[in-house]
Amino acid sequence: MIEFKNVSTIYDNDFIALDGLNLEIKQGEFVSLVGPSGAGKSTLLRLLTRELIPNKGVIILDGVDLAKLSMNDLPFLRRKIGMVFQDFKLLSNKNAFENIAFALEVCGATKEEIDADVPKALTIVGLNDKTERFPHQMSGGEKQRLAIARALIHRPKIILADEPTGNLDLVNSYDVVKLLMKINEFGTTVVLATHNREIVNSVGRRVITMESGRVVKDQTEQGKYII
């Protein structure tokens, strides 16, 4: 599903974010990426959405070499991925319904499909009574649940979550992770980058520990937060 072959990323200030990274993630896995700040977790996720291009190496996602992807094909790649961010990245000018609808619109869904699917997604994340609310009228937990609803609405093959619990209290954090696990049960690959020890330990699935742009530990089953 996802393959990194000898991937290196060096930022403009000569900071080496990824240093010859090799990694494979299979379809349907739930992977927690852990490691100290600057270990390269977010860079890894940004390479998968092709916000960044590596200086060296090959990245294959769902059989596609990302380096060979044209700007015109980029939206099609991103429609295979659902993104969840620490800062939610919701569209502030759109209400809850419209935020989710947008992800469907870009995939070419009809108005009827949007009207049918969006309320279901809002119900799954427990926001069915807040369809008209704008992001600034919602709590942190609600915003993140809305972001998850947006990430799953178009039934992506992969969900990438970058510190999704970073701005949430423990209760909301568990809610978010439970949602991600539920999505994973339907066969969606989930990659979760986090600093949250309790969350990682409670998930108990594959845990990849990164440091200085390399994989230093890969616990394939019953993984624990170890850095």
Place this chain on the structure above:
Amino acid sequence: MKASLKRIFDTGWTNFKRNSYLSLGTTGVMVLVLSMFSGLLAVNYISSRIVSTLQDKVDVSVYFKNEAKEEEILQVKNDLESLSQVKVVTYISKDQAFEDFKQKHAGDALIQESLAELESNPLQASLNVKANESSQYASIAGFLEENKLRSVVDKINFYENEQVIKRVEGIYRGIQNWGFIATMALALVAVLVTFNTIRLTIYNQKQEIEIMRLVGGSSWHIKAPYLVEGGLYGAFAGLITIAMFYPAVIFASPKVEALMPEVGLLGYFLTNILQFAGLVLLVGILLGAVSSFVAIRRFLKV
């Protein structure tokens, strides 16, 4: 296709309404720009009227010797009329000239008495020549000098009028050249002001655009509603400008006419109301949409 267009227009309109402060500010700036544009149209009209009035007043007369036969004069008239520079040639016979003189001085008893005592008509037959442009009189005078019937021509008053003609020509060229430069300079200012205003408006939504890109929005899917939004700024600004411009013309028109009676400002803009309104709306919509198009490009590179 229809559903997609509807979505684009609906989203553009919703954004326009929701960003009400930004929309108001941008529309306000565009009203100023379009008012300046309308003002330029009015100034161009006034200056072109002044120039054409001046040009109408300029002509050249060819006076013929008394022994010139009428068919010779008409031959010269025909020759002149065959020139592309010549707009119109009017033949004034000796009798006609005498009649015109009498009419002109009908109230002057002394002149009337003098005319009555004359044994023969002292006035000369003449041709009055109007050119298409004032710069063409010199070549018309040259043509007459070369004419085979030059011998029956007594004098060509171009040489007496030459200075006046050259001054009119100078004013005409000045207004044309400087008017063009001023119009272009102001148009450039207008485009830059609009572009920068819309760029700031879109810069404000930079993060939104990047998010749309990250959730898989294609360039056009993201861009199109912004183009509609830009077009809406222009359309509203155009409507407000038209609504302000006509009262201003109604107010200014009598004052301009008092100074320059040949300039019918209100009449001109009323006759051309559809063309004027269409032009202002078109310029507004294009300025808004094109500015949005250019401004949004750099944020779509994510």
